[in-house]
Amino acid sequence: MSGMDEAWSVTRLARTIKRRVEDEFPAVWVKGELVGVKRYPSGHWYFGLRDAEAKVDCTMWKFAAARLKGPLEEGTEVFVLGTPNVWEERTSLRFNVTQVLPASGVGAQAQAVEQIKQRLLVDGLLDPARKRPLPPYATRIAVVTSIAGAAVRDIITVAARRWPGVELLVVNSAVQGDGAPQELVDALAIVSRLERIDCCIIGRGGGSKEDLAAFNDEALCRAIASCPVPVISAVGHEVDVTLADLVADVRAATPSQAAEFALPDRMAVQRLLSELGSRLFGMTLATVGEQQLRLERTRDRMTAALTTRLRTVERRLLNVHGRLAPALTRHVTRPREKLLRLEATLAPAMRRQVTRRQADTARLAAQLDALSPVAVLGRGFAVPLGDDQRVLRTTADFTVGRHFNLRVADGTVEARVEESP
Amino acid sequence: MTDAPTLGSDLKRLEEIVRRLEEQDLDLEAALALFEEGVARLREAQKKLGETEARVLQVVQESSGELRTAPLDG
Numbered sequence: 001m002s003g004m005d006e007a008w009s010v011t012r013l014a015r016t017i018k019r020r021v022e023d024e025f026p027a028v029w030v031k032g033e034l035v036g037v038k039r040y041p042s043g044h045w046y047f048g049l050r051d052a053e054a055k056v057d058c059t060m061w062k063f064a065a066a067r068l069k070g071p072l073e074e075g076t077e078v079f080v081l082g083t084p085n086v087w088e089e090r091t092s093l094r095f096n097v098t099q100v101l102p103a104s105g106v107g108a109q110a111q112a113v114e115q116i117k118q119r120l121l122v123d124g125l126l127d128p129a130r131k132r133p134l135p136p137y138a139t140r141i142a143v144v145t146s147i148a149g150a151a152v153r154d155i156i157t158v159a160a161r162r163w164p165g166v167e168l169l170v171v172n173s174a175v176q177g178d179g180a181p182q183e184l185v186d187a188l189a190i191v192s193r194l195e196r197i198d199c200c201i202i203g204r205g206g207g208s209k210e211d212l213a214a215f216n217d218e219a220l221c222r223a224i225a226s227c228p229v230p231v232i233s234a235v236g237h238e239v240d241v242t243l244a245d246l247v248a249d250v251r252a253a254t255p256s257q258a259a260e261f262a263l264p265d266r267m268a269v270q271r272l273l274s275e276l277g278s279r280l281f282g283m284t285l286a287t288v289g290e291q292q293l294r295l296e297r298t299r300d301r302m303t304a305a306l307t308t309r310l311r312t313v314e315r316r317l318l319n320v321h322g323r324l325a326p327a328l329t330r331h332v333t334r335p336r337e338k339l340l341r342l343e344a345t346l347a348p349a350m351r352r353q354v355t356r357r358q359a360d361t362a363r364l365a366a367q368l369d370a371l372s373p374v375a376v377l378g379r380g381f382a383v384p385l386g387d388d389q390r391v392l393r394t395t396a397d398f399t400v401g402r403h404f405n406l407r408v409a410d411g412t413v414e415a416r417v418e419e420s421p
Numbered sequence: 422m423t424d425a426p427t428l429g430s431d432l433k434r435l436e437e438i439v440r441r442l443e444e445q446d447l448d449l450e451a452a453l454a455l456f457e458e459g460v461a462r463l464r465e466a467q468k469k470l471g472e473t474e475a476r477v478l479q480v481v482q483e484s485s486g487e488l489r490t491a492p493l494d495g
Contacts, residue, residue, distance in 0.1 A: 135429065136429055137427060137428045137429035137432065139427065139428065139469075142480075147479065147493065152493075156475070156477055159475060160475035163475075164472060164474070164475055165469060165470070165471075165472030165474070165475070166475050166476070167475075167476045167477075167478070168475070168476070168477045168478065168493075169478050169479075169480050169490065170477065170478065170479045170480065170493050171479075171480045172479060172481075186482075190480055190482055190488060193488060194480065194488070266470060269428070269432070269470060270470060272432065273432070273435075273463065273466055273467060273470065276432070276435045276436060276439055276463070277463050279439045279442075279443065280435070280438065280439050280442065280456065280459040280460070280463065283439065283442035283443050283452075287442070287447065287449060287452040288449065288452070288453070288456075291449050
């Protein structure tokens with residue numbers, strides 16, 4: 001505390017207050033109700049801004065007021081942008097307003113959203129624990145959005161790039177306007193009837209706060225929460241957060257990002273596959289390789305053993321072959337030659353022998369011929385022969401009346417004994 | 422409903438096969454059987470990965486309540 005001899009002048013006090021208030025005080029938006037609105041002929045506006053407990057006097061100079069879309073009206077709720085200003089002469093404070101926006105609608109809507117949020121919170125729908133993870137390799141994805149909007153194009157483009165085999169099932173719905181919340185709820189009901197859906201993207205492109213309002217609808221939020229597959233919300237841009245975003249299992253900042261979240265990156269999966277493939281082959285090769293090495297060693301030893309055996313047999317064979325030729329000469333060739341030689345000498349000898357024998361035979365035949373009874377008959381002798389072809393040699397053989405044959409040189413004559421000799 | 426192997430299940434099984442081959446002392450026959458299955462899964466996954474035709478369908482609910490899908494013109 002200062003002493004009396006150091007007492008400030010009023011001016012100093014006023015200037016200090018002014019400086020303290022105005023220096024480095026940022027321009028702020030203030031929300032309040034307009035009271036005591038007065039427009040002066042000069043074009044400046046004077047009014048108070050109040051809420052339940054306090055009131056601040058405000059001024060709005062002519063140049064700023066020129067940008068107002070309509071006259072300020074007593075009792076309306078507004079947002080004002082301004083800086084505090086101290087009037088030295090009276091050390092009175094005025095809030096120097098440069099911009100006024102009606103809070104009507106905006107305020108009420110925000111409040112309503114806040115109330116819905118509280119109800120969702122109470123029902124546990126905003127609980128992070130109930131958020132479902134996205135399937136790692138989705139291939140069939142439902143998309144709830146307007147087919148006329150930009151969001152669906154963005155999603156298709158990104159999805160096709162990341163995962164060319166993807167199947168997108170688009171359920172058309174209005175995404176803004178009064179009917180939008182119900183259409184979105186109906187679209188989600190259709191999604192819940194689709195089969196083999198991996199996850200669902202619901203959203204729309206950027207727009208004004210009012211455009212995005214459908215995504216703050218309570219019924220929609222509850223429909224998202226009860227969707228049978230994980231839901232990715234993608235509403236507007238990065239800065240826009242709706243209740244649908246809070247309820248969804250995953251919030252994407254944009255529709256493109258939703259597609260990125262929903263689908264694996266083909267390249268990344270390709271890399272994973274390649275890695276798994278080389279590990280698979282590597283490991284198996286290691287296992288198989290060991291066995292193969294053993295097999296190869298066995299094979300080599302077998303080959304070597306076989307070769308040795310073959311060589312031995314071959315050597316023996318060559319040896320035998322070498323001895324076979326002379327043996328052949330000795331046992332076959334020479335006897336054959338000998339045989340031929342013998343044959344050569346044998347043939348004439350044989351012929352001589354045969355000729356001699358033939359001559360002998362002729363002579364003997366002639367001798368034999370001379371001795372033959374047949375030859376004797378030729379000289380005029382006859383031979384009596386009994387019926388039994390016996391020669392009748394004695395008179396006793398010739399009984400009277402006996403028939404007999406008389407053999408002569410050229411035949412037989414029948415005869416009979418007439419008289420007894 | 423029979424579940425055809427999805428890319429996810431293929432990858433999961435492949436990872437398991439590789440891990441078993443890496444971690445366990447398997448006899449040759451078991452190792453080869455795993456290897457064969459691994460190769461089949463690998464092929465299957467590659468095939469799925471190779472699918473190039475993104476399909477975009479629009480789902481419409483008929484007045485009867487039936488759902489109908491048709492290619493979305495794009």
